[in-house]
Amino acid sequence: MSGDRLQEMVERIRKFRDERDWMKFHDPKNLSVSIAIEAAELLEHFQWKDDKGVMEHVDRHRDEIADEIADVAMYLTELADNLGIDLIAAMEAKLEKNAQKYPVAKAKGVATKYDKL
Amino acid sequence: MSGDRLQEMVERIRKFRDERDWMKFHDPKNLSVSIAIEAAELLEHFQWKDDKGVMEHVDRHRDEIADEIADVAMYLTELADNLGIDLIAAMEAKLEKNAQKYPVAKAKGVATKYDKL
Amino acid sequence: MSGDRLQEMVERIRKFRDERDWMKFHDPKNLSVSIAIEAAELLEHFQWKDDKGVMEHVDRHRDEIADEIADVAMYLTELADNLGIDLIAAMEAKLEKNAQKYPVAKAKGVATKYDKL
Amino acid sequence: MSGDRLQEMVERIRKFRDERDWMKFHDPKNLSVSIAIEAAELLEHFQWKDDKGVMEHVDRHRDEIADEIADVAMYLTELADNLGIDLIAAMEAKLEKNAQKYPVAKAKGVATKYDKL
Incomplete structure (x- = not known):
């Protein structure tokens, strides 16, 4: 197990x-x-x-x-x-990239997040 | 952990x-x-x-x-x-259903598996 | 032309x-x-x-x-x-079928139109 | 008509x-x-x-x-x-763009046409 x-x-x-x-x-x-x-x-x-x-x-x-x-x-x-x-490792790597792409300070509450911040 | x-x-x-x-x-x-x-x-x-x-x-x-x-x-x-x-539990439940739907004896190696066995 | x-x-x-x-x-x-x-x-x-x-x-x-x-x-x-x-003929045929499937009297204004009328 | x-x-x-x-x-x-x-x-x-x-x-x-x-x-x-x-006009406009993007001389018979020519 x-x-x-x-x-x-x-x-x-x-x-x-x-x-x-x-x-x-x-x-x-x-x-x-x-x-x-x-x-x-x-x-x-x-x-x-x-x-x-x-x-x-x-x-x-x-x-x-x-x-x-x-x-x-x-x-x-x-x-x-x-x-x-490894599916979990792939998700971790992509979450890291997304954290770079959408920093909290710029992305917070923004509806057009996937257009152009 | x-x-x-x-x-x-x-x-x-x-x-x-x-x-x-x-x-x-x-x-x-x-x-x-x-x-x-x-x-x-x-x-x-x-x-x-x-x-x-x-x-x-x-x-x-x-x-x-x-x-x-x-x-x-x-x-x-x-x-x-x-x-x-629970994603894993949902997958387990669906795999059970699929095992009923596609019994090995009928489904083995059949290309049209998702049409009509 | x-x-x-x-x-x-x-x-x-x-x-x-x-x-x-x-x-x-x-x-x-x-x-x-x-x-x-x-x-x-x-x-x-x-x-x-x-x-x-x-x-x-x-x-x-x-x-x-x-x-x-x-x-x-x-x-x-x-x-x-x-x-x-013939794309237009196919659309005409499908529109006929849809007219049978969704008669005006039952389908009018119904949001769940494609579930079950 | x-x-x-x-x-x-x-x-x-x-x-x-x-x-x-x-x-x-x-x-x-x-x-x-x-x-x-x-x-x-x-x-x-x-x-x-x-x-x-x-x-x-x-x-x-x-x-x-x-x-x-x-x-x-x-x-x-x-x-x-x-x-x-106008659907036909939109198709005409896009076909023009595609003709620029995929000139016959470069695109002819190339399988990876939509990757990078």
């Missing part, structure tokens, strides 16, 4: 895939296509909805939303694993 | 966001929009490429790909956290 | 592609990948924005938005053409 | 929407979200498939693919119309 739940999940995903002999389909392009498709299915939960509608939908459909989040997360976790990328 | 690297990352993401007062932008619809946008940026790495081109691109651009994977992962992790969803 | 501006555009797109010998990259999967990527670039214009922010952005960036709309439209037009699909 | 089939379609789309009082949902952000969702449904037709699988799928599912293309096209046409953008 590693105590690292994400690493245990990586191993379960590998096993699930290999039992089905699916590695041959799971090249980086196909996995990225599937991540984009699942991301759109997640987004579909909020299609046409305003703030109030989003919150009502979340209350009534939390499990379905969790399933869509999980679909994106599983393909993403597998893609990182297949490319030899 | 929890030994749980993903949970530590959740806490870093919360801190990063709150220092910048960005929670007001991070409702589930906006986060899902951002997940879809970042998923497309990841996919863009493989646009127009055949198998050989994908592999060559991976070799030369691993860090940029890791950054795009991290962008999707961070928004996804935050969305799960904001909705009170 | 056909008087049909979309058909003239189809012919210009074909010529542009063939002068560059790009047909070999433009199979239906690659074109669909590119449509999804360009759709995300269009969506990026509205990332994080509320209603007021969207309208202000539209006023200041109409030409850039028009470019992103055009990118999606060109790949979509080419994909239809490559598949022998 | 204008002889312009796309313009006639614009008018049919407006009528369809207004009979249902749906303009209030069809702001540019929501339409762009829907374009991205429909683009992913189109892409889903080609998920996991290799070249041969794509072609076989096209032969058996042309009408369903035409429906997905039409869904993207209708939202895109409406978005352009709502923003006062």
Whole structure:
């Protein structure tokens, strides 16, 4: 038992895939296509909805939303694993870059954060 | 120190966001929009490429790909956290459902796995 | 001169592609990948924005938005053409189906239109 | 009768929407979200498939693919119309830009066309 739940999940995903002999389909392009498709299915939960509608939908459909989040997360976790990328280390490195790009003093509360500060 | 690297990352993401007062932008619809946008940026790495081109691109651009994977992962992790969803538990639940839906005996090596078995 | 501006555009797109010998990259999967990527670039214009922010952005960036709309439209037009699909006829057929699916009496003003009427 | 089939379609789309009082949902952000969702449904037709699988799928599912293309096209046409953008003129302008960016002499047959020529 590693105590690292994400690493245990990586191993379960590998096993699930290999039992089905699916590695041959799971090249980086196909996995990225599937991540984009699942991301759109997640987004579909909020299609046409305003703030109030989003919150009502979340209350009534939390499990379905969790399933869509999980679909994106599983393909993403597998893609990182297949490319030899440590997912947590990649997030740490990107968070460092974002901290440089969006210093607190300039970014605080700014809606156009991803345009031009 | 929890030994749980993903949970530590959740806490870093919360801190990063709150220092910048960005929670007001991070409702589930906006986060899902951002997940879809970042998923497309990841996919863009493989646009127009055949198998050989994908592999060559991976070799030369691993860090940029890791950054795009991290962008999707961070928004996804935050969305799960904001909705009170344990990301690993959601993945475990979905993997169980997938195991029911795609039993090894029927799914093994089948390309049309997500059409109709 | 056909008087049909979309058909003239189809012919210009074909010529542009063939002068560059790009047909070999433009199979239906690659074109669909590119449509999804360009759709995300269009969506990026509205990332994080509320209603007021969207309208202000539209006023200041109409030409850039028009470019992103055009990118999606060109790949979509080419994909239809490559598949022998008349784009306008396909829209007419889908509009008929939608009229059946969303009769005015039930769909009028309903926000959840694409959930369950 | 204008002889312009796309313009006639614009008018049919407006009528369809207004009979249902749906303009209030069809702001540019929501339409762009829907374009991205429909683009992913189109892409889903080609998920996991290799070249041969794509072609076989096209032969058996042309009408369903035409429906997905039409869904993207209708939202895109409406978005352009709502923003006062002439869709064909936008495509012409973008094709001009692309001709500058990808001159035949440099772009001919190059797979990495959208990376760096």
